[in-house]
């Protein structure tokens with residue numbers, strides 16, 4: 054028996070979302086008392102397999118595993134080889150394709166849009182925000198023994214684990230299912246503008262408390278001092294103060310930086326859902342009853358216009 058993670062990789066690097074799911078899967082496997090395994094598939098899989106921190110990595114290298122049908126073949130083979138009870142993956146276009154194919158092939162269920170998972174009373178129980186993220190539904194898999202099903206997590210639900218040496222690496226023997234497959238024609242890099250806040254270790258979250266776009270240089274400067282980026286709330290984006298690409302939350306991005314400093318943010322559930330997995334959450338708010346203080350690790354009650362310049366000054370002095 055085992056827990057199996059579908060690990061994605063691009064250009065010789067493991068996707069941060071997959072490393073996040075590996076961390077959550079490690080806790081799950083420990084609680085269930087089973088080994089943690091992973092599948093890495095596609096061209097270049099052998100090159101990255103050595104840095105996936107699980108007990109056994111199953112490798113399916115080659116062009117055949119570039120497309121969904123080949124990857125489903127590889128996962129089905131890995132489930133047989135490892136006796137997996139559950140397959141976990143971080144949501145992406147690719148992972149959704151593969152998870153759908155695998156569920157159809159094996160006749161099992163998928164729980165999607167998950168943000169957490171635990172082993173309770175001998176069963177796997179996942180958390181899924183619903184009804185505009187105003188409630189969290191507990192859900193499981195309707196299977197008796199053996200392989201239960203598939204768990205697909207919202208991207209960024211967990212902070213990526215540090216890469217480490219795996220227990221062992223095994224080349225998968227994958228029989229060709231004979232199913233008709235797509236042909237891989239190539240990959241074109243889309244043009245991107247601005248920053249990708251999901252990749253930053255430090256985020257300075259800026260809320261309506263900043264009062265207007267003219268005050269954003271305060272958070273931009275702090276982000277620069279700390280080597281991070283500025284993230285925002287929907288209230289800020291709706292007011293046209295900052296770019297939508299920086300919005301965190303239900304209708305924005307899900308992030309899990311090492312440090313998230315929430316400045317002038319009330320901590321509404323729709324924002325919380327997008328940043329609650331951050332390593333350390335620090336809140337600066339003048340209202341001591343702001344909901345953000347209910348889940349922040351550290352809270353500073355006070356006026357951000359007084360606190361931010363002092364904080365910035367102290368950090369700059371320490372850096373020097």
Ligand SMILES: Cc1cc2nc3c(=O)[nH]c(=O)nc-3n(C[C@H](O)[C@H](O)[C@H](O)COP(=O)(O)OP(=O)(O)OC[C@H]3O[C@@H](n4cnc5c(N)ncnc54)[C@H](O)[C@@H]3O)c2cc1C
Nearest residue numbers: 260261262286287288302303304305317318319324339357
């Ligand atoms: C369907 C739906 C989807 C949504 N999706 C998202 C989403 O993806 N992301 C998101 O963020 N929101 C989302 N929202 C909106 C969400 O409900 C909140 O309205 C929003 O997060 C509030 O943003 P805020 O914290 O910046 O503003 P506010 O709630 O107005 O909070 C401002 C905070 O700043 C503090 N403050 C004011 N002045 C100062 C000062 N000088 N010093 C220190 N503190 C100060 C105040 O005490 C207050 O707590 C969504 C809502 C709905 C209904």
